[in-house]
Amino acid sequence: MKRLSMVLFVALLFCGATFAYSNEVVVENPTYPDGNGPVIAVDGGHNNFHNLDGGFKVFGELAGKDGYTVKPIADAFTEESLADVDILVTATAMDAKNAAIIEPEKNGWVLAFNPLAPPNLVNGLYPQSAYTDAEIGVIKKWVEKGGSLMLVTDHMPFPASQQALARAFGIILDNTFGLDEKFLIYMATQGQAGGNPKNLFKFYKDSEGKTDANGMLYPHKITQGIEYLTSFTGSSFHILSSVNYQPLMEMGKGVLLVYPYNHVSYPPLMMENKLSLPLGEGLLQGATLFYGKGRVAVFAEAAMFSSSVTNPENGIFNPNAEFNQKFALKTLGWLAEKPAPRCIELNLENGIDFTIPNLNISGLKFAAKFKLDKGLNFKMEKNALTDADTTAQEIGLNTKTLTIPCIKIDGRSYTVTFTCPTGNFEDWEFKDAVENQD
16 A cells, blocks of 8 residues: 555656646637737746647647737747747746656656755755756846746756746745645545545635635736636745735645655655655745836746646646636736836825825725825825726735835835734834835
């Protein structure tokens, strides 16, 4: 039984990374009916498991039927190769050492350290990167000037291979497997005690009464009209506290993480409970952020955007993933928006009261006026609340933190963060301001 458990475990996780399409996608009302929409370039030059010839074939078809111009990009990332690109999608890029492993489902992926970067007190020991330092620099500048990046990773070893690119934007990818505790129960009892045989993760906006909930789906322009989202294993990430971002998918209670060196030899140790599993609660599987004039959407699971040929239920055609296709298109729609977030103009001569024209708190949208109370503390004026201006940039409230992407003071643009430590939305305190770079 122990051997069978290990085989099932490896097979389930490995097939979650081998994707191709098994059904047709249909877009009834294309965003760009003339088919001349923004240009999406899908990475195929970094040992990607998900590219237009395989893992992201369905993704490319879905985007194409929505009117986008979809093309592969097989060469290195340079200023020239990205010059006519609006959205760059790089998914499950892999380092050269893991890419060279034959039959990884038998031999196992490994954490491939870079021998040219030995451990030291300054830089530490970093895994091999799927991208060169030059490519990361090009992408960072390209986004800063207005490009949109969709960075998609999956379970180990992809996060380690993509870690350097993510870190350039303050995103820390965890080189893990995400596991639902009910999946482990299923594996340990061979299904006799029930459980979650496919290790599906379901993120709900409202999880009350949902016994299959694995996390929270946050209010966001991308998630409007979406009740829940389904992912298939994957990993996790967190974002540095200095970065202003909007969460999309946050792992909840009951999600556990596995950090294997080799994904084939690790499962039997796990099954015998010789190794503890850290909690994934509070970590992310999806988020967005603004960077300069550009946008970044990052996800720690890839099957949610495509479909598996070896397991057709593992992906967007799964009956438990009814909102995934819509989510994929809305993600591209958000990335395609080129106008920068509308700046709130403040005139210091007249005080620094301000109005947020489109504030979203738990799905409720309104225009909110904030008035300086004393020091740098503000009051939200209840009697000044009005209907939201939906043509304005939507700003979502992340629990007790409010991040305004663009406030302009004396001609300079800042991203400003306020906190609400009392939980009373009438009381806000200034936390931080970071100048946006042109």
